Amino acid sequence: MxxxxxxxxxxxxxxxxxxxxxxxxxxxxxxxxxxxxxxxxITRVLLVYGGISAFLFYSAYDGFQRGETFSTVLFGLFGLYLVYGILNSLNxxxxxxxxxxxxxxxxxxxxxxxxxxxxxxxxxxxxxxxxxxxxxxxxxxxxxxxxxxxxxxxxxxxxxxxx
Missing domain, CATH: 2.30.29 (PH-domain like)
Structure with missing residues (x-):
């Protein structure tokens, strides 16, 4: 150098x-x-993503309870995507x-x-x-x-x- x-x-x-x-x-x-x-x-960022994914899964469950297939699938897929990102980012x-x-x-x-x-x-x-x-x-x-x-x-x- x-x-x-x-x-x-x-x-x-x-x-x-x-x-x-x-x-x-x-x-x-x-x-x-x-x-x-x-x-x-990156712990704070992962916690925020975890909170958002929990909210998305709750929204998917709520949509499922009301019989709304589209919102259930949409929120569930976004929640899974965030969980996948969290798992990939742990290290x-x-x-x-x-x-x-x-x-x-x-x-x-x-x-x-x-x-x-x-x-x-x-x-x-x-x-x-x-x-x-x-x-x-x-x-x-x-x-x-x-x-x-x-x-x-x-x-x-x-x-x-x-x-």
């Missing part, structure tokens, strides 16, 4: 690639909101600093235009020797996303982090 810090823009701030660790910082309005809402743990982490020697793999997922953002998925071992997943969401198409994604890919390849 020749003493220079390599960084690229993320959805909520910047990702700094250092010789010994990766540091994710939050910046701007979106970053400040995510500091308050998420912090270092996710919002930790801002990850030691490079603890990183087991880094994968890149392309964006689906208009639906998803490009992202890196870092699998790492936390301080309790548990495998965790950290998502690094890249900027969207409205925020110069394509150029920022190319820059991020170049840095991750130069640092030999990308699988």
């Amino acid at each position: 020749n003493g220079e810090e390599k960084r690229f823009k993320t959805k909520t701030g910047f990702c700094h690639i250092l010789t010994d660790r990766i540091i994710l910082t939050r910046d701007g309005v979106i970053g400040n909101i995510s500091k308050v809402v998420v912090g270092k743990s 996710n982490s919002a930790i801002p600093s990850i030691e490079r020697n603890k990183i087991k793999s880094v994968k890149f997922k392309k964006a689906i235009f208009g639906l998803t953002r490009a992202r890196f998925i870092l699998v790492f071992e936390d301080e309790n020797q548990k495998m965790k997943k950290r998502l690094i969401m890249l900027p969207g198409s409205w925020d110069n996303g394509l150029q920022e994604t190319e820059k991020a890919l170049k840095i991750m390849r130069e640092e030999k982090l990308l699988d």
Whole structure:
């Protein structure tokens, strides 16, 4: 790295690639909101999703009691979708600093235009020797996303982090 810090823009701030660790910082309005809402743990977000899914299941049950098939199916499917998302996110982490020697793999997922953002998925071992997943969401198409994604890919390849 020749003493220079390599960084690229993320959805909520910047990702700094250092010789010994990766540091994710939050910046701007979106970053400040995510500091308050998420912090270092995604537990609050998962609890909110759990509350919403409980409400959806209650609404589905209520619709079933009244004989409303459409609302029963609709609310039930949305509730199941949220539960699926919660289960998939249980091993996710919002930790801002990850030691490079603890990183087991880094994968890149392309964006689906208009639906998803490009992202890196870092699998790492936390301080309790548990495998965790950290998502690094890249900027969207409205925020110069394509150029920022190319820059991020170049840095991750130069640092030999990308699988």
